[in-house]
Amino acid sequence: MKVYTSILTSIILLCLLGNLAMAQHHHDHSHDHSHSHEGLHHWEIPSKDPDRIILTFHGDPATSRAVTWRTDTSVESAVAQIAEATVNSKFTEASKEFKATTEEFDLGLYKSNASLKVHYHSVVFEGLAPDKLYAYRVGDGKEHWSEWIHFRTAKSEYAPIEFVYFGDAQNDVLDHWSRVIRMAYQTAPNASFVVHAGDLINKAHRDMEWAEWYKAGGFIHSQWTAVPVVGNHEFRGLEKGEKKQLAIQWKPQFTLPVEKSLDKNLHETVYTVDYQDVRVIVLNSNDLLEEQTAYLEQQLKDCDAKWKIITCHHSVFSPAKGRNFQFARDHWKPLLDKYNVDLVLNGHDHTYARGHVPTRTSDNKKSKHLSTVYVTSVSGPKQYKLDPEQMKEYEADGYELDESGEQIQFYQVIKIDGEKLTYVAYTAIGEEYDRAVITKDFKTGKKKLTEK
Numbered sequence: 001m002k003v004y005t006s007i008l009t010s011i012i013l014l015c016l017l018g019n020l021a022m023a024q025h026h027h028d029h030s031h032d033h034s035h036s037h038e039g040l041h042h043w044e045i046p047s048k049d050p051d052r053i054i055l056t057f058h059g060d061p062a063t064s065r066a067v068t069w070r071t072d073t074s075v076e077s078a079v080a081q082i083a084e085a086t087v088n089s090k091f092t093e094a095s096k097e098f099k100a101t102t103e104e105f106d107l108g109l110y111k112s113n114a115s116l117k118v119h120y121h122s123v124v125f126e127g128l129a130p131d132k133l134y135a136y137r138v139g140d141g142k143e144h145w146s147e148w149i150h151f152r153t154a155k156s157e158y159a160p161i162e163f164v165y166f167g168d169a170q171n172d173v174l175d176h177w178s179r180v181i182r183m184a185y186q187t188a189p190n191a192s193f194v195v196h197a198g199d200l201i202n203k204a205h206r207d208m209e210w211a212e213w214y215k216a217g218g219f220i221h222s223q224w225t226a227v228p229v230v231g232n233h234e235f236r237g238l239e240k241g242e243k244k245q246l247a248i249q250w251k252p253q254f255t256l257p258v259e260k261s262l263d264k265n266l267h268e269t270v271y272t273v274d275y276q277d278v279r280v281i282v283l284n285s286n287d288l289l290e291e292q293t294a295y296l297e298q299q300l301k302d303c304d305a306k307w308k309i310i311t312c313h314h315s316v317f318s319p320a321k322g323r324n325f326q327f328a329r330d331h332w333k334p335l336l337d338k339y340n341v342d343l344v345l346n347g348h349d350h351t352y353a354r355g356h357v358p359t360r361t362s363d364n365k366k367s368k369h370l371s372t373v374y375v376t377s378v379s380g381p382k383q384y385k386l387d388p389e390q391m392k393e394y395e396a397d398g399y400e401l402d403e404s405g406e407q408i409q410f411y412q413v414i415k416i417d418g419e420k421l422t423y424v425a426y427t428a429i430g431e432e433y434d435r436a437v438i439t440k441d442f443k444t445g446k447k448k449l450t451e452k
Contacts, residue, residue, distance in 0.1 A: 198231025198313025
């Protein structure tokens with residue numbers, strides 16, 4: 001009996017030790033795994049499921065589109081599938097598969113981030129048909145997929161378009177910008193694209209802020225095609241005292257056109273999009289400005305688009321106190337005048353101002369025709385004061401202020417139809433604040449401005 005009891009005791013003891021060892025093993029394992037996730041919200045943590053899905057332009061908008069997304073590092077090869085959308089789910093049978101380019105990204109390069117590696121995947125859909133509604137999804141090709149998501153390709157000829165423009169989101173993006181992008185989506189759900197005019201977040205490399213930006217826009221980022229512009233807050237040193245550099249997430253997370261003729265430091269921050277006979281030129285107002293002056297002239301000179309729109313972060317006519325982008329007024333404005341640019345969209349100043357420059361007659365008198373409309377706006381919660389005195393000083397540059405505002409979060413919807421461009425600024429609660437219409441005679445290039 002004694003022998004039996006001691007055997008039984010030994011067995012129980014071994015079982016307990018075994019369980020303890022297993023628990024220990026599991027505990028250690030999960031501890032190792034969660035260690036790099038410590039302090040992260042569940043929506044910041046990468047997994048096998050695609051997150052941070054975003055569309056961008058790459059190539060002709062009528063026949064191509066780029067998509068970028070993120071997973072954890074266990075997804076080593078990824079794919080995107082696309083098909084023309086149909087009224088039922090049978091479109092999946094005709095879907096084409098594109099293999100993604102995958103790159104590893106180390107968040108830990110910036111010390112304030114979790115020391116975490118992730119994979120960014122990107123695909124450029126090519127060979128699409130113009131003016132078609134497509135459904136696409138991204139995933140690992142096996143079990144981990146996004147939902148099917150719609151977007152429409154551009155028409156191949158001039159046709160009505162509508163797009164959205166935001167000034168700085170920048171601060172408290174999830175708390176206070178989410179309602180603005182969502183209200184904009186309610187106002188213009190079918191927008192062809194969206195211009196984010198710089199300072200998308202506050203601290204360039206801080207991944208939690210990018211996570212907030214993606215969560216604030218949610219599925220909207222995967223349906224509206226983004227035209228991201230770099231602001232000064234997209235640049236920061238990785239360590240204190242180090243030279244400023246572009247947000248380490250910028251290139252992995254946005255698949256953007258590379259202008260090979262430009263300095264490498266400008267790649268994917270300076271590019272041009274031609275959408276249905278509207279040319280949108282994106283500039284990087286932080287760096288290498290002289291080099292971009294030549295690029296700007298070339299893009300304007302060789303351009304027969306019906307409308308020309310420029311966007312860069314810093315405001316050409318700064319409405320906020322102590323701000324001054326003299327270089328742009330000295331070097332870029334003469335080109336905008338010369339090539340009859342229609343609209344300039346800026347951020348940076350955390351206030352609202354819309355003004356215009358009329359054309360000049362040969363004896364330098366002001367004519368009744370319009371040269372360019374300039375807008376500075378803000379979509380996030382950080383707000384500055386307007387400086388009316390400063391605005392008056394721009395009269396020397398031929399600038400006239402038409403409408404201004406402060407302590408208001410805005411989004412703008414721009415519609416182009418025939419010989420008319422209609423610009424409307426809405427407040428965060430969806431009320432119209434400002435409206436302007438540019439009417440253009442395509443034969444003569446002459447324009448006039450009418451307001452509400």
